[in-house]
Amino acid sequence: MIDRNKNTGFSDDRAADLHEAMELLFFSYRAFTAGPDRILEKRGLNRVHHRILYFVARQPGLSVNDLLSVLDVSKQALHIPLRQLVGMKLVQNDKSKLDGRVRELRLTAAGRRLESRLTGTQQLQLESVFADAGSEAEQGWRKTMQLLAQD
Amino acid sequence: MIDRNKNTGFSDDRAADLHEAMELLFFSYRAFTAGPDRILEKRGLNRVHHRILYFVARQPGLSVNDLLSVLDVSKQALHIPLRQLVGMKLVQNDKSKLDGRVRELRLTAAGRRLESRLTGTQQLQLESVFADAGSEAEQGWRKTMQLLAQD
DNA sequence: GTCAATATGTCAACAATATTGACCTAAATG
DNA sequence: CATTTAGGTCAATATTGTTGACATATTGAC
Numbered sequence: 001m002i003d004r005n006k007n008t009g010f011s012d013d014r015a016a017d018l019h020e021a022m023e024l025l026f027f028s029y030r031a032f033t034a035g036p037d038r039i040l041e042k043r044g045l046n047r048v049h050h051r052i053l054y055f056v057a058r059q060p061g062l063s064v065n066d067l068l069s070v071l072d073v074s075k076q077a078l079h080i081p082l083r084q085l086v087g088m089k090l091v092q093n094d095k096s097k098l099d100g101r102v103r104e105l106r107l108t109a110a111g112r113r114l115e116s117r118l119t120g121t122q123q124l125q126l127e128s129v130f131a132d133a134g135s136e137a138e139q140g141w142r143k144t145m146q147l148l149a150q151d
Numbered sequence: 152m153i154d155r156n157k158n159t160g161f162s163d164d165r166a167a168d169l170h171e172a173m174e175l176l177f178f179s180y181r182a183f184t185a186g187p188d189r190i191l192e193k194r195g196l197n198r199v200h201h202r203i204l205y206f207v208a209r210q211p212g213l214s215v216n217d218l219l220s221v222l223d224v225s226k227q228a229l230h231i232p233l234r235q236l237v238g239m240k241l242v243q244n245d246k247s248k249l250d251g252r253v254r255e256l257r258l259t260a261a262g263r264r265l266e267s268r269l270t271g272t273q274q275l276q277l278e279s280v281f282a283d284a285g286s287e288a289e290q291g292w293r294k295t296m297q298l299l300a301q302d
Numbered sequence: 303g304t305c306a307a308t309a310t311g312t313c314a315a316c317a318a319t320a321t322t323g324a325c326c327t328a329a330a331t332g
Numbered sequence: 333c334a335t336t337t338a339g340g341t342c343a344a345t346a347t348t349g350t351t352g353a354c355a356t357a358t359t360g361a362c
Contacts, residue, residue: 007271010278018274019209021281024293026202027300029180030223046318051177058170064339072181077320079340101329101338120158123169125302127161130172133295140291142175144284149178151276197348215310228349230311252309252358 035121043088043114048073048081053107053115056091061104063096090114186272194239194265199224199232204258204266207242212255214247241265 002011010018036050048071055070056062068078082105085091090111096102107115130138153162161169187201199222206221207213219229233256236242241262247253258266281289 005267005271007267008274008278010274014278015274018277019270021277021293021296022205022270022273024296024300025180025183028296028302029176031299031302032176048319054173065337074321075339076322076341080319083340099330099338103339116156116158119170119173120156122173123159123161123166125299126169126172127159127165129295129298129302132298133291136287137291137294140284140288141295142172143288144280144292145172145175145179147280147283148182148276149175151179151182151280199348216308225350226310227312227351231348234311246357250309250359254310 032122032125035125036118039118039121045084046081048078049085050118052078052082052085053090053111054119056105057107057112057115057119060106061096063102063104065102067105085111183273183276186276187269190269190272196235197232199229200236201269203229203233203236204241204262205270207256208258208263208266208270211257212247214253214255216253218256236262 004011005015008015033047037047040046040050051071052067055067059066064075064078064082067082068075071078082091082093086093088110089108092106092108092111094104094106096104130141133141155162156166159166184198188198191197191201202222203218206218210217215226215229215233218233219226222229233242233244237244239261240259243257243259243262245255245257247255281292284292
């Protein structure tokens, strides 16, 4: 008789596999954010600043509302770090010509340099992992993460 | 001539793939923590409480020092949430018989119920993702995450 | 047995962050 | 012109984290 968890109905073996998967997510995410966190700390910045820099870099001209949506934070929680980035001249905040209410966020040259350094750290880390894992494992990883992300 | 990033040397195409991977990690982790976070919030608990419950559940009798090590937080940052869990009778904190300085942390029956509910949410989520992705993708995912986690 | 080291618990001061709710301007839209 | 939308800001409050100090009990080295 296989023991099964009362809540989930998984066998003990499968439950252990899933525990391992949970831990992989926890430790991987921590390893993934550690590098940029160290760089940011020296400038008095944190992970929220990184996320702003990242998404603005990917989509120059992004509106404040769109940024709020991807980051899933409140306007007030976004505003202080955003204002700091603008104050440090890493991000510029221009009025849109199409709709004067909307602001278009862009990185300055200095912002691009910092973002590129932060993101570069993570890209090199991931590339090294993918190289070791092999492209088949990479594809399986991507497929799995796609499903988890859209959950 | 392929454009290459100044910092990393990646081609634009590969850089875009790596950007996608970064976003997968960000959005996946968020999706993965959302379920438990909602359950915890109702009890005035947060992710740190969940991590304590999780690791104590996996390793009953865990010492405070060992818990500090896995979680990688300061003693002071751990203590308030831990004391709350003990106060709520979800965790018990007994003196070790082998070494009277060491405390052995264990979940109470109520602690096990809560932990099982939180962890069950994530197990079901992962199992559903793995089922959709297929076992080959799951294996690739695990291999990749192992490498990233030990980074 | 004395003394240093270890494991834990706690406090206080402080800084950083998040949350809620309110209020304001400017611009677009019907 | 009235309403809605995008954005910006403030204040009050709560939560969280950080640093440093200090206390106790217990072990282990000598």
